[in-house]
Amino acid sequence: GAVEQSLGAENWWMHITHLRVFFYNYQYAAGILVAKFFAKSARKNPEFIVKIKEFLSAGISDSPQNLLKNMGIDITGKEFWNKGIDEVENLLDETEKLAKKLGKI
Secondary structure, eight states, X not given: OOOOOOTTGGGGGGGOGGGGSTTTTHHHHHHHHHHHXXXXXXXXXXXXHHHXXXXXXXXXXXXXXXXXXXXXXXXXXXXXHHHHHHHHHHXXXXXXXXXXXXXXX
């Protein structure tokens, strides 16, 4: 093959300790849903970009829940998360349509 691994390289992942922390991967899923919500909100109202910049500029000065709450976004209810999931579902639908159009599926 084009890539040759060193002996023992098949176990490289064991040295990255955070991969073994329970529920670690949920941070990525939550981040994607927040990003999808931000994108949809910015498309609907370009002025929302100012709020997004303020959120990102806040860094770790407060919890994500509080920073989003200051933006008028409640992440404790289903509605917020369902909006993000809807965006992901729309993306998957578009991907499937394109794949069919291109004859890939």
